[in-house]
Structure formats: structure tokens, C-alpha cells
Amino acid sequence: MENFLLLLICFGLGLVFRRLSQFPETTPKVLNGFILFVSLPSLVLYHVHELKINVSAVMPTSMPWLVFGFAMLFFFSFYKLKLMSFSTTVCLVLTAGLGNTSFVGFPLLEAYLGKESLGYGILADQLGTFMVLSFPGIILASIAMDGKWHFATLVKRVLGFAPIYALLISIFTRQVEYPNALKIVLLRLGDTLTPLALVSVGFMLDLRTIAGHGKYLLLGLGFKLILAPTLVYFVYSPIKDDSLLFQTILLESAMAPMVTSTVITIEKNISPHLASLMLGIGIPISFFTTYGLNYLIKGNFI
DSSP states (O other): OHHHHHHHHHHHHHHHHTTOTTSOTTHHHHHHHHIIIIIHHHHHHHHHHHOOOOGGGHHHHHHHHHHHHHHHHHHHHHHHTTSSOHHHHHHHHHHHSSBOTTTTHHHHHHHHHOGGGHHHHHHIIIIIIHHHIIIIIHHHHHHHHHTSOOHHHHHHHHHTOHHHHHHHHHHHTTTSOOOHHHHHHHHHHHTTHHHHHHHHHHHHOOGGGHHHHHHHHHHHHHIIIIIHHHHHHHHHGGGTTSHHHHHHHHHHHTSOBOHHHHHHHHHTTSSHHHHHHHHHHHHHHHHHHHHHHHHHHHTTOO
16 A cells, blocks of 8 residues: 555656746656666666576566567557557557556555465566566667667667666676675665656656547557456466466556656657656556456456
């Protein structure tokens, strides 16, 4: 419950700050810069370093890759048909193709399935969602930012993404025990990600822009909250006998758009208003859609 309260407060603060003269128009850029260079690397350094990897990780970690690949095929088909711009396409891939498998995902999993589901949820988030964002996600965002494929520029953009270095460091130091003081510092710095991201998105959110993005918003949220979990249900149905694993994967696939991918989309100026709408409207709607999905699961309707 406290996670939802934090979400509402921080998002609301962003809406309020937008109307105060003390906060200039560049406020989201400053907040996003701190997130990408301090908050997110701190989370990566801690969680990837501490993560236990085994054979059981394959199923939950594969889901985010499947959904992202499906999003690429789905949204780029509209681009090929010249029904949307490249920037809009990439924005929808990065927001609808990546889910909020941690901040919203973890408390909802605990509420619906119990604490025992969190182990699978962490694997889906750390080795799935985050890895997709770190590699194909940031590459796609860099291409959209430059407007074309240029290998040298692409490499430069990827290497300029600070969490990549944190990921490499955390992998290469897995055999080294972090001092407790360092762990505490990393966790406290990482805790700033969600509050700052939600303030930033709330600041950016302008409901008046729905008029220009309504059909894309509907398409993106329809994919993320309905189409993606439907695909996941059919692909992973062979493991339904392991009910906890299957239900965790299915619910994680139905979560709202990812906070971090939305921040990156906004920071790189890839249809930023659409991105903020996807997150700002997608999170509250996802509370109802995941509740409905859980009802179908518990009622043995699916």
C-alpha cells in the first residue's frame, strides 16, 4: 500500500510543480539526468551483483524479451504501413514493450500471489526487463535520437549510457563481497529513482496533448495491458502445472509501462508527451486490468 501512496504523492507533486514558477521548464531534464547517472546505476550495482542465477531463471527472464520482440513486430508494422512516424513507433516500443516489473510489479505480485512469487518477479525484472532496456532498448532509442543508423554514433550513444558501466562492473565483481556500508549507500541512492521519475513524468504530463496522441495512446496501452499478456498466456501455457511460476510470468507481463524506459524516451526527446501519457495514464489503469486478470486466474477462468 505504501508503494501506491508514494506513487500518487510523487506523481501529484510533479503536476503541482509544473504550475509553480520556482520550477523551470528544464526541471524534468535535470531530474532525468540524476536518474540516469546516479539512481539507476546504483540500483544496477546492487541488485545485479546480489542476484542468484540458476536454471529456473530461464522462464521468467525470457518473458520480457518475448514481449519486447512482439512489440517491435507489432508497432513497426504500423510504421511500414506509414500509419505512424518513426519517433512515435520507437516511443511505443520502449513504453509498451517494457513493463513496470519492479516498482508496481512487486507490490502487486505480493498482494495477488504472496511473497513466494517475488523471487520469480525479481528474475523477470533484473535479467529480463532491465537487460532488454540496457541493450536493444538503448540501441533503439539511440537510433531514434539520431534519425538514422550510424554504427560509430550508435556505439557512442550506448557507451554514453551510464547504467551500462554499472552493469559491467556488477557482473565482473560478483565474486567480491560489497562492504555493508557500500550496500546501504547504493540502496539509498537507488531509492531515489522512482520518486524522481514520477515527479518528472507528472511535471511533463499535459492531458491537453491527448487530443494529438489519443489513438497512439489507445494503441500502446491496448498492447501493453491486453495484447501482451494474451500472447504470454498462450506461449507459456505449457507450464501451467507450475501455477506460481506461470501466474507470476502472466501478471508481470500485464504491468504498466516501465518508469525507466519512459524516462529515457523523454530524456532523448522521442515523442516525450506520448511517453508521459503512456506512463501517467497506464499505471492507474493497470491497477484495474491486473486485478481483473488475477480474478480470471483465481477463478480458474483461464
